Amino acid sequence: MTTLTQTPVRSGNYAKEDWAALVQIAVEEVFEMMVGGKASMLPEADMGKKDFSAMVGIAGAMCGVLTVAAPAQSARSIAAGMLGSESVDNTSVMDALGEITNMVAGNFKSKILALADGCMLSVPTVVAGADYEMHSLADGYRTQLLFAFREHKFSVTLQLSA
Amino acid sequence: MKTIRALIVDDSSVMRKIVEKSLRQAGLSLSEVFEAGNGAEGLNVLKDKTVDLILSDINMPAMDGLEFVKQLQLIDSAKNIPVVMITTEASESHVTQALSHGAKGYIRKPFTADQVRDHIMPLLGS
Numbered sequence: 001m002t003t004l005t006q007t008p009v010r011s012g013n014y015a016k017e018d019w020a021a022l023v024q025i026a027v028e029e030v031f032e033m034m035v036g037g038k039a040s041m042l043p044e045a046d047m048g049k050k051d052f053s054a055m056v057g058i059a060g061a062m063c064g065v066l067t068v069a070a071p072a073q074s075a076r077s078i079a080a081g082m083l084g085s086e087s088v089d090n091t092s093v094m095d096a097l098g099e100i101t102n103m104v105a106g107n108f109k110s111k112i113l114a115l116a117d118g119c120m121l122s123v124p125t126v127v128a129g130a131d132y133e134m135h136s137l138a139d140g141y142r143t144q145l146l147f148a149f150r151e152h153k154f155s156v157t158l159q160l161s162a
Numbered sequence: 163m164k165t166i167r168a169l170i171v172d173d174s175s176v177m178r179k180i181v182e183k184s185l186r187q188a189g190l191s192l193s194e195v196f197e198a199g200n201g202a203e204g205l206n207v208l209k210d211k212t213v214d215l216i217l218s219d220i221n222m223p224a225m226d227g228l229e230f231v232k233q234l235q236l237i238d239s240a241k242n243i244p245v246v247m248i249t250t251e252a253s254e255s256h257v258t259q260a261l262s263h264g265a266k267g268y269i270r271k272p273f274t275a276d277q278v279r280d281h282i283m284p285l286l287g288s
């Protein structure tokens with residue numbers, strides 16, 4: 001395992017076993033710089049109910065999708081942090097979650113030399129509602145990390161094709 | 163410090179607000195801030211507004227940031243306005259394309275107000 005201690009982490013030739021750590025760092029950097037707070041990784045794997053899921057597609061040298069999912073209260077807290085205001089409507093919540101996902105995906109891929117120039121990101125798609133399951137055809141690699149921001153949980157999932 | 167007018171082009175209204183907040187945190191005095199959701203809307207704003215600085219995303223619907231910068235070069239009244247790209251797409255090819263189309267700077271999301279200041283102040287002669 002490569003030791004990832006630099007902040008911000010620079011591009012490198014990281015192996016696949018380092019990717020979960022790179023996703024974690026990508027999330028932490030985005031929250032610190034753009035949301036105004038710390039995203040702390042949690043040991044548990046289950047977030048429970050989610051009301052919003054934002055997805056960004058990755059295509060090129062690596063194909064897949066990065067998803068950020070959150071209960072309504074968490075998504076609202078993230079949007080409030082980004083805007084510096086506690087008063088946020090649903091449109092802003094979805095917009096904010098989409099942008100966070102976009103930045104995490106971009107920040108992650110920029111850390112892997114082989115992918116930085118070889119991948120494109122889609123514009124974000126945000127799903128609102130709790131009663132759905134997501135199935136990605138990118139079934140080669142999957143990592144899901146759970147975080148807390150201001151005591152509200154959210155998950156980040158990276159799924160890539162083989 | 164002189165007061166400036168800025169145009170922020172991004173398909174995310176949340177991001178437009180964050181960019182404006184960062185400009186103020188970076189120490190810029192903004193007299194007016196205009197917003198556009200894509201490059202085509204940005205060109206429309208410039209038909210009847212004068213600005214001193216443009217900040218633009220790249221990945222946007224209708225007209226992306228690279229085409230927007232390219233179109234600006236064809237407009238006499240707009241081609242000398244400094245344009246800084248603010249985007250998650252920071253690959254070497256994107257940076258090269260943006261600069262060759264006429265952009266004067268490039269800031270990668272996520273960013274800090276200090277990075278915004280370091281990229282923008284030299285363009286404004288500050």
